[in-house]
Amino acid sequence: MKLKSLILGSIAAAGLSTAGYAADLGVLTSLDVCDSLGISGLTISSDTNCLQISGGVKYEFYWGDYKDEPVLGVVGLTDNILGTGGNINTIGAGSDVDGELDWRSKTQAWLKFVGSADSDFGTAKAVLRLELNDRYDVQNEGPIDPHGDNLDEDASKLISEAYVSVGDSTVLMAGKKSTIGNFGDSQPFNFLRTFGYNEVDNGILLEGDEDGFGGHVIQVVSDLGNGVSVGVGLENLDGGWDYDAEDDGILERTGSELAGTLVGVVSYAGEAVTAHLTGFTGGILDGEADFYGLHAGATGTFEQFKVRAAIGYLQNEILDDSKLHALISAEAGFDMFTVALSGEFVDAYGDEGYGLGGSVGATITDGIKINLGSRWFHDDSLDVDTVQVAAQLVAAVTETIEVTGEVGGYFGDAVELNNPGVDSIGYAALGLKWAPGGGFTSSLKGEATTESAYKVSFTAEKTFD
Template sequence: MRLPVLLLATTALAMPAAAADLGVLTTLDVCDSLGLSGLTLSSDSNCLKVSGEVEYAFHWGDYKGALPVLGSAYSGTIDWTDDNGGANDWDSFVDAYLTFVGTAPSDVGPAKATLRIYGYNYQEVDNLVGAPSQDGEVDEAYISIGDQTVLTAGLVADSIFNEDDDKAFGWLASFISDETGGVAFDGGAGTYGTGGHSIQLVSKLGNGVSAGIALEDLDGDGSLVGVVSYAGESLSAHISVLAGDILDGTFDDLAVHSGFTATLDKFKIRGALAANNSGWWNALGSAEATLDMFTLAATIDATSEREVGLVGSGEAKLNESFTVKVAARYLDPDTALANDEGTELRGRVEYAAPETVTLAAEVGHLWTGVAAVSGAQSITDGLLELTWKPGGDFTSTAAIAANTLGAYKLTFEASKSY
């Protein structure tokens, strides 16, 4: 019996040493030393981080189209714009991406190689003809190196052209900012090339100031982009400039985007301006106040197309379960024309049942000076929505919406990220 006892004692003595060795290996793991977490694989010198997301959406109904005077601006939280002319409308959409980032330490900071594969499969009924789908493709493939100063080269999705500090405060955006996503420097023309094949250099200069310069859209006509940004405790601000068509030496497209957000105790103020050399400009001013259980917000924005928009909104968190939201917004799509304005009132009630389920009901009414195709000059719509978040980065939403034009829409959406 002495031999088994000896073996057992030897094993017991060896286990702490093995555990200590494993502990040393763990602390020396390259992912840990680089501060990377999540889904990772490590070798002696590289940490490979994998992330991704899959989204699915299905919509069915009869959308009836939007009011022609406001166009796609009348979407709000219910998008009625994809109408196919009388027959039922439906679409099924799968959106997915998979990203691999390999990182290794270097003398000047992390050295990274990023590969992102993006794909979608979209089928939409339009006059009973299905739209073609898009298979997966390489959306990003670039290398970068540095810590305080980072050099990036390759195929990138994100431009260094900073477009932050331009979103309207409040739960409901103005008609204009809802359409442009803030303030737009291109006026919807889409002729200004950013991102794509790029060489980017961004540096943190200290005290919250950073600056960057880049050659972007090198697989197109080429753009020269510059940006200066500031981020402090109570103020963030930036100015971004772009010169397009640089590869042929014409420099035809010039654009600028600037914005700031100031936080003063319970109040926030935001201003933004975007413009280009065609004469287009888009400006926005927004403010928000948080007072105990209430949050109030107001926004005014305008464009060089003689568009003027206003919105005011309020939220009240009555308790841990109930939140009430109200908003009113106004749009004059052309101040030189009479009786083309639109005004909308909208309200929403949200109830958090258990921690994972939120029920919402929403109703809105729109008046416009120009009649819709049906002859109506006002529309009332309603929405019932259920959102489920059971954890694990999974989210699912089911909703039903209808309006007084006879339109209806059923929606199912689900997504999971990792």
């Protein structure tokens, strides 16, 4: 039995002896520090501190002949800069399918501890998050290729967050953590999205979320009320990123030239509108700004209509060049139908392109939905086009099981440019998701293309808090 229950029971019993004692019980609201701080979930408490524990494990396994799959889509701009392989999210990119098998085994795990206590300035916290990414790949039945944290002997690589904070409406944070930058309000509404949406969704327009942002930080964020919040931070104080041409061109946090990023953000969240503006300038610890830029986005929801716009810009002084990515998207719901349309423009390091995407969704019954969509991209640098069309069926078989089927294809002169003699590539996918409860989810998916590539994927995941 909890000590709190024993104490409350003893006081209640004593209070029955006199009406005066019973009245005094009204001032006792909680004897547990977690309750007094409004913290729930899996907790351990002492007299002054509440320790909240959360975590999760995810496992992924892929198998098939997919790593030498012909490039599905465009080359040049969207292949090299916007990452077509990731955006298409099908079964690989490379030269040709050779009949030799490929597979991947990947384990991700995280464990987070948040220790909280009351202070004169609000809640004081110490946050520690341990994270493991353990991955092994095999291509064409060759040697096992390890990736992730299993390559690092430095235990600090496993600690993704380690910082302290204090405050409620205004919070001071210092240590190792993610950026305070807001890069939301930037995902297209149509179900295929756009060929370049990953860059806008990440927002930073560098090579990834980690480049120049987060890491060792000093940050202050403040809630001004009426949906308005502001923040300012010094980030990436632990160093810059170096490109080592002699080590496979891998970016490593070893240089000082790009160290130090000043980030400022203003956000608004109202009933019908959310919006933000994030500005940044990097490499400032040596007294010179090596890159700077901004990300802005806004979403408006008006009854059955939604409108979204986003723009990301980066000026790289080292390369004396820039990246620009702009997106506009709209969605309208009419009874059982949902119509969405998106457009994008890209000007990235001298390459330009633009595209459109649209979809129509129909809810047939409470558990069955059909999506029809297409997207197109024109690469100005190569003067080639790529078109994708797809039909998707999502069916809830039971309360815990969902089946998704999709068929489609890629067309256009960019496909033939990547794959001589092939003017189109068709594909089909069938997936099963299972969510029995308790924070556990699992999925099984099979994919195949008309170029004889195929892939089977299995995932299982459990979180707790």
